[in-house]
Amino acid sequence: MTLDTLLSHRLLVVTGKGGVGKSTTAAALALASARGGRRTALVEVEGRQAFASLFDTPPWDFEEREVRPGLFGVSVDAEDSLQEYLELFYGAKRLSRFVVGSTAVEFATTAAPGIKDVLLIGKVKEMERRREPDGRFTYDLIVLDAPPTGRVVAFLRAPEATLELVTMGPIRQQARSVVDMVTDHERTCAVPVTVLEDLPVTETLEGAAALRALGVALGPVVVNRVLPERVDAEARAALVEGLSPQAVADRAQRAGAALEPDGARLLLAQAEADRARLALQAELRERLHEHLDVPLLELPERYGTRFGPQELDTLARAIEERVA
């Protein structure tokens, strides 16, 4: 797996522990893909409406809408998927309005467990296989904002589980073709997102192992909010060897900053804490490299900027440069 082949898959499954920036990363990957001239779909399956504010659009729903040139956004839910499924395969328009209430979905969810997930990922598969009248695929790439690491394996495994429970019938065929899609390394690739902290890294390693055990190809790991290394070796040596608060204040004042030794002492303490975090960061990066033979795609901490459409553009461009 190299970075430059990432966007030539058909489906990217973006996952990660809560709070690491999974949805943002999925959006940036999709945007980078669309900007590279690929017709791209960005799919949300948990109804969290994470993308509407990122792209500054009205709430997303089951209809695929172009949110940027060549980028189509959709929020898929089990109820709509079931309705579409019934209509598509059974011409069941007449009963769907009655049947597809919450009870029916509750039924579907439990009648054959994992069906909700099967419906959701079944919809993704439908989009992945969909073709235009001229025979081309409708979408060159689908980016799925998948459930978090703790649940993604159950999510992707749902079709397998269904195969174990349902021994015949169209649901079985449907489940089979979904299993084929997610385990085809040419078509599907999982992209874990993490930050360089102990828990998320541990969860990423566990998740990566579980995804591989499931037969899913593992793509690059996106490492979010990486703290910058601010000093060169010489300057670091100066800091470590004990630049005095007085010296810091003097130099800062000469450069025009209002800094007294008391304040300088706080800055030095802050820098030491920052170095500790950088050291931990380096250790965790090493741990990822040690256990995973995939590249890391690092994205910087963004400090003061509030994340909005503009920052999304910047992030997408950063990804474009790496994976073009």
Next chain:
Amino acid sequence: MSPPAARGSEAARGSEAARGSAPGASDPLARWHDGDLSEVVAQASIIVCTGAGGVGKTTMAASLALGAAARGRKTVVLTIDPARRLAQSLGLDAMSEEARAVPGATGLDAMMLDMRRTFDGLIDRHAPDPERAERIKANRFYQQLASSLAGTQEYMAMEKLYELHEHGRYDCIVIDTPPTRSALDFLDAPRRLTDFLEGRFLRMFLAPGMRAGKQVGRAVGWGSGLFMRAASRITGAGVLEDLGDFFQSFEGMYEGFKERAGEVYRLLASQGSAFVVVASPEPPALREARYFLHRLEQDGMPTAGLVINRLTPPPDPALADLTPEAARAAAGRLTTGDAEDRAVAALLELHADRWELAARERRDVAAALQGTTPGRLVEVPRLRPEVHDLEALGEVGARLHGDDPPDARA
């Protein structure tokens, strides 16, 4: 709130970000501050920590539990899925389904939720006879339901909580909730499960002639026939029969389930309970917290407070005059100097970045709180890279409920 005094005329990113965070300038969060949670750990008999995934719910639950135990109250912390190292420091391993004393913390027990066992216990209690209980537990749908139905984990957590409460062994029970993406799942859990099991709609076509069927008219009877045909075509043979058996074996147990769910709900809404919403200063987590606060208010649940975890602290008063703009300007002049100058430049850049980060976080938190009644707002700064031992939990506790860490330094 009055707008803070403008500083400088450039509309640079930095000056905008700095607004509201400078010491002395009005803190956008000031109006929500109202002490800490020491009253909660001293008095509440049930503390429920809730919030989005990855915000530190388990850490907060463990810290609050330590605080209650430190006040001489016999306390148990019930966690759903603790991080491994935190679990270790609480004396838990994957197999601990019974409460265990936390090493090094007097009066504190910890336990992990075992969903399957809790569900089995529920079946045993409500089944009219052991045979029926066995029949249910052997059904493959039960086996799947026990682990996969949305809301089951939430419901079982509440069931376990109620069980512990009934036992009366503890003065204070602290529980962290599953990281569900919506509060609805959690508060609705008991009702959802009983509604589902009662499943009027399902029963009326799975076992025609049942009591529930009478209330529905012809239209539904017609619809269910169609539905049955469609459903069997989709699921294949055999599945529906198993399902029918499953629902029939639950017949007669619904009342017990419902009653219990009602009791759990009343317990959570009672004055002895306290909900603590946990968030990180990131917008997605804040959106969830806002939703939780609204939902708790709607349901009349006692909300004790909102904890913002891992908040970047605002700059120290000693640095109040060193604005991000000034720091960056000076840093710019120093980057071409010798090693010491470059080191100072880095210090100034770091200061400017952190100031802006702190300002952004505070604005995001303030924006999320507009129009909510969070009770007490407690800030817990990022104290160290990871919190997973009792000492670190004590440090968090110092912020949450004013206790000194176990080995407090003066």
